[in-house]
Amino acid sequence: MDTFVTFYRDTYPGLVAQLVAYTGDLGEAQDVAQEVYVRAWQRWRRISTYDEPRAWISRVAHNLAISRWRRARVAVASWTRHGPPPPPAEPDAATADLVAALRRLPEAQRRALVMYHIGGFTVGDIARAEGVPEGTVKARLSRGRQALAPLLAVDVRQP
Known part of the structure; x- marks a missing residue:
């Protein structure tokens, strides 16, 4: 060397x-x-x-x-x-509201929600990526959904 x-x-x-x-x-x-x-x-x-x-x-x-x-x-x-590519479409109001609401969540909950619901990762995938037990990921998802619901005026009760 x-x-x-x-x-x-x-x-x-x-x-x-x-x-x-x-x-x-x-x-x-x-x-x-x-x-x-x-x-x-x-x-x-x-x-x-x-x-x-x-x-x-x-x-x-x-x-x-x-x-x-x-x-x-x-x-x-x-x-x-x-010619240049067309400009990207502006995000719709719902997307802007979702991003604003996600910013108000703790980082770990936000990452879990985004990875699971938007990224398509499984609970096991997220647990491995984050280096935490699957139960922790499930808790983050549950708490994140509960915290996100009032910010988006969504009913998250399970049927």
């Missing part, structure tokens, strides 16, 4: 400068460099044996910069051809 850290420290400034010259944008150059060094770290055992690992970094960086440029060009062409 020490060799990679040294390699990174020694080559990063030069690679970013090289990429700024390719892309004309410092932020883009830094993003590409970050991706290159992630790839290099994953393959460091092999790359470190190369006569010139810096050449590998440079080549991959150049290829990534070109690939990103091509993806951007395709996106612009698509935008030009099809």
Whole structure:
């Protein structure tokens, strides 16, 4: 690992400068460099044996910069051809009321209600995700429904 850290420290400034010259944008150059060094770290055992690992970094960086440029060009062409996507629909009054009411509940109850009723998770799924017993999830759901009902003027009594 020490060799990679040294390699990174020694080559990063030069690679970013090289990429700024390719892309004309410092932020883009830094993003590409970050991706290159992630790839290099994953393959460091092999790359470190190369006569010139810096050449590998440079080549991959150049290829990534070109690939990103091509993806951007395709996106612009698509935008030009099809126009922007339609704006998202405004939430209806009932949805806005539900969100406002959910904000007034304790976080744990809110998460349980949203995961169960909107996300489609089972009680067991929620228990595993939250790291609590299923009984705790059931209690959160019950208490959350009871607290939510008066906020939405809904009758939650079971038949």
